[in-house]
Amino acid sequence: MKKLIVAVVFAWAAAFASAHAQDLTEQQAHDAMDFAMHDAVFTTYHEIGHLLVGELDLPVLGKEEDAADALATILLLNDDADDDSYNVLVDSADGWYFNAVKSTGAGVEDFSYYDEHSLDIQRAYAMVCMMVGKDPEAFAQTADAYDLDQDRRDGCAYTYAQALTSWVKLLEPHEVKQERGAAISVVYDDAGDFSEFAKELQQRQILERAAEMIASSYVLPEPITFRGTLCGEANAYYSSSDSELTYCYELAADMFGLYVNDIMSLSDEASSDDSSGQDQTADQGVEPKQRPMSADSRMVDLSGSLSDGTPPPK
Numbered sequence: 181m182k183k184l185i186v187a188v189v190f191a192w193a194a195a196f197a198s199a200h201a202q203d204l205t206e207q208q209a210h211d212a213m214d215f216a217m218h219d220a221v222f223t224t225y226h227e228i229g230h231l232l233v234g235e236l237d238l239p240v241l242g243k244e245e246d247a248a249d250a251l252a253t254i255l256l257l258n259d260d261a262d263d264d265s266y267n268v269l270v271d272s273a274d275g276w277y278f279n280a281v282k283s284t285g286a287g288v289e290d291f292s293y294y295d296e297h298s299l300d301i302q303r304a305y306a307m308v309c310m311m312v313g314k315d316p317e318a319f320a321q322t323a324d325a326y327d328l329d330q331d332r333r334d335g336c337a338y339t340y341a342q343a344l345t346s347w348v349k350l351l352e353p354h355e356v357k358q359e360r361g362a363a364i365s366v367v368y369d370d371a372g373d374f375s376e377f378a379k380e381l382q383q384r385q386i387l388e389r390a391a392e393m394i395a396s397s398y399v400l401p402e403p404i405t406f407r408g409t410l411c412g413e414a415n416a417y418y419s420s421s422d423s424e425l426t427y428c429y430e431l432a433a434d435m436f437g438l439y440v441n442d443i444m445s446l447s448d449e450a451s452s453d454d455s456s457g458q459d460q461t462a463d464q465g466v467e468p469k470q471r472p473m474s475a476d477s478r479m480v481d482l483s484g485s486l487s488d489g490t491p492p493p494k
């Protein structure tokens with residue numbers, strides 16, 4: 181399950197997307213939707229981590245939530261069929277970061293230290309570490325924005341390699357050799373007030389692409405459903421008893437709202453405060469992270485992604 185520390189007013193978020201969309205420029209609305217959809221991609225891959233553990237009966241050392249984050253990051257770092265996957269990762273890390281920033285004022289007792297998930301801020305940094313470990317040049321600006329010093333960047337190369345090797349070893353016996361296993365079907369339920377987000381998910385084929393990637397790579401023992409639906413909360417989950425991965429439309433609205441209220445507004449404050457010569461956001465201890473990289477800054481070389489010559493898990 182994806183945990184969001186801060187409770188969100190879903191009705192507001194839905195209304196924001198429709199009634200207040202005219203208050204945003206077309207570019208801003210586009211950027212916010214991009215951000216929400218990027219998070220949807222990462223979330224789906226995270227849930228796929230849970231799904232593979234459940235369906236393939238894989239052992240897990242440490243927190244399963246951390247392992248699922250690691251797999252999602254690895255899959256996206258090695259998804260050379262999607263030239264947007266690096267932007268997905270940057271936005272998803274920023275999502276955790278800004279969720280954490282948003283909740284910082286809530287008081288230390290409000291954090292769920294006993295939660296099955298690591299804290300949002302830890303999830304953000306763990307992701308960035310893997311990204312920098314895999315591709316230090318492409319993610320150099322991200323590493324700067326997250327203040328990773330050179331020692332840590334070097335250490336992240338090991339962290340990434342270890343996570344990659346571990347997942348590849350676990351998944352290798354389940355790889356599709358000749359025959360595929362059980363199929364994954366994709367279903368979109370009625371989205372009510374959240375139809376804009378459901379439409380966007382479908383247009384981008386987010387669940388379909390993830391389903392095809394998994395079904396074509398690993399032999400699944402039983403049929404699975406990937407479902408987009410209304411849940412009554414901003415969440416996503418895998419249920420082994422239902423053989424189902426669920427993405428809640430409310431989560432997309434939630435991330436859209438996070439972008440508009442907590443990321444876009446901070447950038448605006450920073451740029452409107454130029455005359456003082458001070459970085460207002462830095463004063464608040466809040467730094468908008470590097471926004472998605474331009475296409476030409478993403479130089480991906482997958483040839484060296486696995487030191488032992490095993491193909492990446494795809």
Ligand SMILES: [Zn+2]
Pocket residue numbers: 181182226227230245248
């Ligand atoms: Zn999870």
